[in-house]
Amino acid sequence: MPTFDSHGLKGGVWRGRLTGPDQPPARVLLIQHAEVLAEARLTPDGERAWRVEVALPGSVLSDGVQTLLLKAVPEGVEGDATDAGRTLARLSLVAGRPLDEDMAAEVAALRAELELVKRELRRLAADLRGA
Template identity: 50%
Template sequence: MKYVDHGVQGGVWSGQLGAKTAPARICAVLRGQVVAQGDLTPEGKGQWRVQIQLPAALISDGVHSLALIADDGAAGDPPSPAAMHLARLSLIAGSPLADDLQAEIATLRDELELLKREFRHFAATV
């Protein structure tokens, strides 16, 4: 199976799935729990459009990482141990995170400046 992620638009996570046969179920999983079922629409031989309506309850302060899986489970079943991982989606929300991200970017900038300085020093001595 090959999955091409098209991202999230209007609360719908979508993509294109290429496989010989369609899986019995496509779903989004958060912390081991199925939080949304996906719809598969045929789009030619071995191609399906995947759409998952993300529940509004998922959008809350913090970082949440969803996994898109394909398995042969039924609606309401927990994810199968043999489920195939197709994609990952990170949702980040809330004002406390803005400060964390700005601090992380500042740290990355400092590290980049250090690497540039060391590279220039190395290049000058060679």
């Protein structure tokens, strides 16, 4: 079973190291919204290990949260490979103004849940005092 260790994103290139398989996958693809965006370049990096580098196209940068998948596609899979293969890693990109609105909504939801928990704890404490 191959293992991908992400080395992060720098200068628009996602880098990492793939270890484990005797042979590298036929292709390693960068996928977003079931669309292949790019193919990664694999170079040998020791025994049963490969350096993986994939350039992110500018089209992935937009407001909100974008999730990219890195998938290893086995030999013999041709054509639409977005559903084939194994997902090695996920990369989430967060940018833009909608993020502020998303965070505000998330904080409001957490506050509401916290108020509910506080109310229930107070009710339980009152029940224990009354018993």
